[in-house]
Amino acid sequence: MKTLNSDNQQLFDKEIAGDDYYYLRSCIRQNFFPGAEKVFLDILTQKLGRKIIDDEHHTTCSGIGYHTDIVPFDTFQAIIARQFALMKEKGAVNAVVSCITSFGGYHEVLETWKEFPEEKRKAQENLKKATGRDFDVPKNIAHACDIIYKYRHEIARLAPYKLVNTHTGEPLRVVDHVGCHYAKIFPDKAVGGAEKTTVLTAMIEAWGGQPVNYPERRHCCGFGFRHYLVKPNRSYSISNARKKFESMQPYRPDLILTNCPGCNMFLDRWQYALAQIEGKTYSDDKNGIPVLSYEELAGLLLGYDPWHIGLQMHQVDLEPLLKRMGIAYSAEAKYRNAKGIPMTPPKFTGCLE
Amino acid sequence: MTKKKHIAIIGGGIAGLEAGSVLTRQGYKVTIIEKENKTGGLLNHWSSLFPDFSLPGEVLARIQPENPDLTLIHNTCIESIKKENGRFELFDKRHLKLYADALLLATGLSVFDASLKEEYGYGLFINVITSSDFERIHKAGQKLLTAQGDPPKRVAIIHCVGSRDAKVGNGYCSKVCCITGVKQAIAISRMLPECEVFNFYMDLRLYGSKYDALYLEAQKRHQIQFIRGRLSEVSENQDQSLQLKAEDTLQGRPLRMQADMILLLTGLEAARQNENLCKNNHLELDENRFFKSENMQYHRNCSRQEGIFMAGSCICPMSVNETLDSARSAAIEVDNYLTQKER
Numbered sequence: 001m002k003t004l005n006s007d008n009q010q011l012f013d014k015e016i017a018g019d020d021y022y023y024l025r026s027c028i029r030q031n032f033f034p035g036a037e038k039v040f041l042d043i044l045t046q047k048l049g050r051k052i053i054d055d056e057h058h059t060t061c062s063g064i065g066y067h068t069d070i071v072p073f074d075t076f077q078a079i080i081a082r083q084f085a086l087m088k089e090k091g092a093v094n095a096v097v098s099c100i101t102s103f104g105g106y107h108e109v110l111e112t113w114k115e116f117p118e119e120k121r122k123a124q125e126n127l128k129k130a131t132g133r134d135f136d137v138p139k140n141i142a143h144a145c146d147i148i149y150k151y152r153h154e155i156a157r158l159a160p161y162k163l164v165n166t167h168t169g170e171p172l173r174v175v176d177h178v179g180c181h182y183a184k185i186f187p188d189k190a191v192g193g194a195e196k197t198t199v200l201t202a203m204i205e206a207w208g209g210q211p212v213n214y215p216e217r218r219h220c221c222g223f224g225f226r227h228y229l230v231k232p233n234r235s236y237s238i239s240n241a242r243k244k245f246e247s248m249q250p251y252r253p254d255l256i257l258t259n260c261p262g263c264n265m266f267l268d269r270w271q272y273a274l275a276q277i278e279g280k281t282y283s284d285d286k287n288g289i290p291v292l293s294y295e296e297l298a299g300l301l302l303g304y305d306p307w308h309i310g311l312q313m314h315q316v317d318l319e320p321l322l323k324r325m326g327i328a329y330s331a332e333a334k335y336r337n338a339k340g341i342p343m344t345p346p347k348f349t350g351c352l353e
Numbered sequence: 354m355t356k357k358k359h360i361a362i363i364g365g366g367i368a369g370l371e372a373g374s375v376l377t378r379q380g381y382k383v384t385i386i387e388k389e390n391k392t393g394g395l396l397n398h399w400s401s402l403f404p405d406f407s408l409p410g411e412v413l414a415r416i417q418p419e420n421p422d423l424t425l426i427h428n429t430c431i432e433s434i435k436k437e438n439g440r441f442e443l444f445d446k447r448h449l450k451l452y453a454d455a456l457l458l459a460t461g462l463s464v465f466d467a468s469l470k471e472e473y474g475y476g477l478f479i480n481v482i483t484s485s486d487f488e489r490i491h492k493a494g495q496k497l498l499t500a501q502g503d504p505p506k507r508v509a510i511i512h513c514v515g516s517r518d519a520k521v522g523n524g525y526c527s528k529v530c531c532i533t534g535v536k537q538a539i540a541i542s543r544m545l546p547e548c549e550v551f552n553f554y555m556d557l558r559l560y561g562s563k564y565d566a567l568y569l570e571a572q573k574r575h576q577i578q579f580i581r582g583r584l585s586e587v588s589e590n591q592d593q594s595l596q597l598k599a600e601d602t603l604q605g606r607p608l609r610m611q612a613d614m615i616l617l618l619t620g621l622e623a624a625r626q627n628e629n630l631c632k633n634n635h636l637e638l639d640e641n642r643f644f645k646s647e648n649m650q651y652h653r654n655c656s657r658q659e660g661i662f663m664a665g666s667c668i669c670p671m672s673v674n675e676t677l678d679s680a681r682s683a684a685i686e687v688d689n690y691l692t693q694k695e696r
Binding site for chain 1: 586589596
């Protein structure tokens with residue numbers, strides 16, 4: 001089967017800054033998979049020797065509130081203006097956004113300011129009145145996955161492991177899921193554009209895996225805010241995730257790779273929920289298909305301890321994948337806290353007991 | 354002597370050939386400059402013509418001008434036009450220089466590059482083809498087969514690919530694709546009677562004589578199904594068949610459909626050289642990148658530059674018979690201009 005690969009990236013090639021970043025964290029991610037952002041920072045500074053500012057003063061972008069009509073657009077603009085003001089105070093010009101919702105939101109505000117300069121003036125006034133701060137528009141805005149994409153070959157050179165099944169020598173079959181707000185709002189801000197986004201498939205290829213295309217590749221994971229936040233609409237949310245799993249199942253993927261905090265969470269946890277509802281999984285076992293973000297995967301390949309980067313937080317157990325990839329780990333250390341003290345393990349991992 | 358004036362025609366498609374034929378018969382010297390190694394333009398690639406399934410070769414055979422006053426220059430692309438002392442100077446990249454008393458533009462059309470509509474998968478999924486691909490297959494006398502070599506059981510024809518689509522910068526209607534879709538659906542049905550054919554359309558713009566009759570025939574005799582709906586995306590299944598996601602806008606419902614092949618009816622665009630030809634003179638392009646007429650009601654063949662005329666689809670997309678009519682009317686305008694100039 002012809003797969004989506006970096007050769008298809010003819011139309012959209014974005015500029016990604018090479019160093020001196022300012023990190024804009026995700027508000028939800030640190031609760032779901034707290035190790036992902038930590039390992040991103042560590043890879044950047046310790047492995048790649050790049051500089052990045054991790055600023056404790058920045059806040060949520062309020063994107064979820066904005067998309068659910070709780071936060072008005074004026075407020076949203078002022079909050080984003082404040083993040084830019086903090087960047088300015090630190091002397092940073094290259095923003096790196098951890099969250100896909102935020103990434104879409106930052107670009108939405110910047111495009112609004114381009115088209116309607118009066119909105120920018122209003123945001124400047126509001127920010128000044130509320131905080132006394134001034135801001136500059138960043139020179140470059142990248143999503144964190146763009147940075148890993150940019151340095152994918154360097155990571156491959158440094159990595160002791162590959163996306164290869166060490167028992168068979170075959171490349172692992174990886175399906176990617178790109179968050180909707182990464183490319184579908186502003187295709188030119190995405191590596192490869194909206195229809196053939198290559199930001200993740202290029203990583204898979206560079207790291208020895210085989211990207212696998214499947215019919216519902218571009219379908220939403222079900223994290224649409226208006227759907228899952230309103231409880232009676234959650235069946236709509238989970239039915240979207242189901243559509244994706246049904247579509248990818250015949251390809252028997254070893255792994256799902258994501259670039260969005262919400263997608264990572266939903267594709268992991270909804271497998272459990274669907275298994276409990278329907279009594280079936282979409283893998284050959286009861287575990288389910290493992291789901292990793294690009295930083296978690298980069299961290300694993302670079303030899304980080306899976307438990308130090310929080311992979312025990314995943315519902316679908318990562319241990320079968322670690323074994324397949326020949327990654328050394330301690331099963332005994334899986335549920336110990338940072339001080340090494342054992343924690344209560346979950347009742348079970350995976351999707352079905 | 355008016356009759357020995359020289360007219361240069363840019364483009365050796367059917368518009369250029371027909372206008373050249375009329376003008377030489379009127380006693381002018383004509384030079385046709387064609388960018389390919391063969392005259393006939395896009396008609397060389399079509400298998401049959403709507404609405405009567407006549408052969409393009411028959412049209413081409415009738416309009417090949419044979420006259421000692423007509424010169425054909427092949428493999429030459431005119432890059433710029435300059436007016437000097439009441440005459441036109443034409444240049445190509447290789448320093449060809451040609452003088453003419455009047456100039457007729459017949460640069461024709463180019464076909465929209467379907468791979469730009471990434472969501473439809475042309476160039477990515479092997480069983481997605483375009484209307485031009487189908488014409489080539491049909492013309493070669495081959496059967497339509499999937500990439501696996503099997504006759505398709507279901508084909509979906511998608512209208513308006515790169516036409517009436519602001520997203521790709523083509524807000525206008527290419528006009529002749531709807532009837533081409535009907536014609537190709539019938540051709541597939543004749544070729545593969547067991548195959549189900551679906552046409553997904555936005556509007557059916559069947560403006561020409563006998564076009565509606567063909568549409569009716571498609572439905573009644575060939576059981577072609579027409580769904581008013583816009584395709585949102587195409588994906589490939591494991592067996593390389595295709596999944597369509599579309600909206601049936603009459604039912605107001607999204608739909609998913611499996612098909613063995615998808616045929617994209619590609620829109621038509623102005624020739625890419627048009628922009629270059631507007632330099633150093635008063636030629637203008639309209640908002641759709643076709644040549645702008647001096648007046649679109651009663652001087653459609655006259656450009657914004659005195660002495661330069663237009664014929665055929667360089668004005669807007671046209672069917673074969675409209676192109677020929679346009680070429681003849683352009684020839685009259687050229688003759689009027691040169692006659693008046695002489696007086």
